[in-house]
Amino acid sequence: xxxxxxxxxxxxxxxxxxxxxxxxxxxxxxxxxxxxxxxxxxxxxxxxxxxxxxxxxxxxxxxxxxxxxxxxxxxxxxxxxxxxxxxxxxxxxxxxxxxxxxxxxxxxxxxxxxxxxxxxxxxxxxxxxxxxxxxxxxxxxxxxxxxxxxxxxxxxxxxxxxxxxxxxxxxxxxxxxxxxxxxxxxxxxxxxxxxxxxxxxxxxxxxxxxxxxxxxxxxxxxxxxxxxxxxxxxxxxxxxxxxxxxxxxxxxxxxxxxxxxxxxxxxxxxxxxxxxxxxxxxxxxxxxxxxxxxxxxxxxxxxxxxxxxxxxxxxxxxxxxxxxxxxxxxxxxxxxxxxxxxxxxxxxxxxxxxxxxxxxxxxxxxxxxxxxxxxxxxxxxxxxxxxxxxxxxxxxxxxxxxxxxxx
Numbered sequence: 075x076x077x078x079x080x081x082x083x084x085x086x087x088x089x090x091x092x093x094x095x096x097x098x099x100x101x102x103x104x105x106x107x108x109x110x111x112x113x114x115x116x117x118x119x120x121x122x123x124x125x126x127x128x129x130x131x132x133x134x135x136x137x138x139x140x141x142x143x144x145x146x147x148x149x150x151x152x153x154x155x156x157x158x159x160x161x162x163x164x165x166x167x168x169x170x171x172x173x174x175x176x177x178x179x180x181x182x183x184x185x186x187x188x189x190x191x192x193x194x195x196x197x198x199x200x201x202x203x204x205x206x207x208x209x210x211x212x213x214x215x216x217x218x219x220x221x222x223x224x225x226x227x228x229x230x231x232x233x234x235x236x237x238x239x240x241x242x243x244x245x246x247x248x249x250x251x252x253x254x255x256x257x258x259x260x261x262x263x264x265x266x267x268x269x270x271x272x273x274x275x276x277x278x279x280x281x282x283x284x285x286x287x288x289x290x291x292x293x294x295x296x297x298x299x300x301x302x303x304x305x306x307x308x309x310x311x312x313x314x315x316x317x318x319x320x321x322x323x324x325x326x327x328x329x330x331x332x333x334x335x336x337x338x339x340x341x342x343x344x345x346x347x348x349x350x351x352x353x354x355x356x357x358x359x360x361x362x363x364x365x366x367x368x369x370x371x372x373x374x375x376x377x378x379x380x381x382x383x384x385x386x387x388x389x390x391x392x393x394x395x396x397x398x399x400x401x402x403x404x405x406x407x408x409x410x411x412x413x414x415x416x417x418x419x420x421x422x423x424x425x426x427x428x429x430x431x432x433x434x435x436x437x438x439x440x441x442x443x444x445x446x447x448x449x450x451x452x453x454x455x456x457x458x459x460x461x462x463x464x465x466x467x468x469x470x471x472x473x474x475x476x477x478x479x480x481x
Contacts, residue, residue, distance in 0.1 A: 231296035231319065233434070237289065239317060239324065240298055244284040247304070252278070258323040264479035265329045266336075266472065267452050277331045280306050286351045287315075288359035290432035290439045290456065294371065296320065299430040299439035301456050301468055303347040303402075306333070310347040312401040314454035314470035316430065316441065328441070328480065330452055332401050336472035339448040343403035350402040350468070357458055357466045363436040367461040374431045374459060378440035381455065383422035385446065390414035391463050398467040408467050424453075427478060436460045443476055444469075450476025 239256075246252050252273040263272045272278070287302035300315045311331055318326035332345055363369070369377075380388040389412035396408035428441045436459045444453035453471035457464050 231293045233291045233293060235322070236291040236293065236296070236298040236317075236319065239319060240287070240289055240300055240315070243315070243317065243324075243327075244287065244302070244304075247278060247281045248283040250279050250281070256323045258320065258325040261324055261327065263327040263329075266331055267474035267477040267479040269479055272327065277306060277329075282306070285310065286354065288350075288354060288437075288456070290430045290435065290437040292430045292432055295430070297326075297428075297430050299441075299454065299456065301350065301439075301454070301470055303350055306331075309334070312345055312347045312350060312470050316428065316439070316454070330454060330470050330472060332470060332472045337401055337451070338473040339446075339451065341447065343400055346399075346402035348402065349399060349405065353397070353399075353466075359437065359458055359466075360435060362434050363460040368433060369436055369459045369462070371431050371433050374433065374436070374438040374457075375429050377457065377459065377464065378429050378438045378455060379426050380418050381457075382424040382426045382440060382442050383418050384415050385423045386412040387415040388418070392467070393463050393465055396463075396465055396467065398469070400469045400471065408464065427480060441478070443474075443478055444471055445476060449473060452478055 242255055246255050250273065255272075257272065261272065263270060265275045265277060282305035285303045285305065287300045289298060289300045291298050296319045298317050298319075302313045302315060303310050304313050305311070311333060313332070314330040316326070316328040317324055334345065337343075337345065377390070380390065382388070389409060391414070392408040394407075398404065398406045398408045398410070400406075423446065424442045424444060426440045426442050430439045432438070437456060438459070439454055439456040441452075441454050444451040450473070451471040452474040453469060456468045456470075458466045
């Protein structure tokens, strides 16, 4: 299957900077525009597009990718190839697609309008029974979208922001260069349960362009999770990714990279990343669920929470066509070897650590240590739910000797 890409993003230039430039020219009467057509610098923090690409000249001012091209002054990449000095993405900027077609992304969601409001803010108190924090907990405020009053940056966390940051992450991974990403000073990055410097792991130095990804965008917790297929050399690998964002910057990045032989359970199956791509359209991971069939945040979070805590007796409300994949392999019936209990056990089988919830797409992704008949596998489970039923269950997991890197 061909890679799925985002082909457009709206961009706006701050009008305040233009007005100042005009007054300056009127006063001096002699200034001329440079041949390259540089944009005037905005002193008001004018907004650039969340994920747009630059043109063939000029300089952006506020970060992100410039709408007029060239090397942005504070971050991002222009389409002419020049990289910014400090990286980063400006969260402000006009209307943009929340789903769109992204590099390996698939069909998108709704349009985020200029000045739109989203859930943002502090995440919920966690799943029932003292479960995982939604999206990793913490404050979810970050910049995205353009405000309706003169282009001042918003503090809301939007779907467009999260989707764009995933695009940017996968692009930086393929380039082997994280310098273009908006990284918080206190960023924590783990790969296969081991803390590391971003960009210095073997996978970061050898990964190719992402072939496919399916994503949960959680604006309440300002977090996102993705299941992806990414080549390392000539071998396609199943990969799980979780990001956490605050103030428009990445504060947490967790990745699970599964190479051949990493799934060591006695019942393990061989990875089949191609199957993840092949069945994606039929599942409709990025299709928006009609409001009348849409599960609530609580319902999505509770399903994953119960699945882990009562395993294998917490597999409830799955369709007869639902298939469970493990690193793309297996293609089991979701109900095979499982049952549905009405109660969550007091002593959980697995403890869900983080749950990321996307009500719009009907996706939930939970992270745990799967230690059923194993030495302990770091595990992400992702589900698709609509009409009160689960239509797909995918797991990305590998042996980490019971470590997550986040406990």
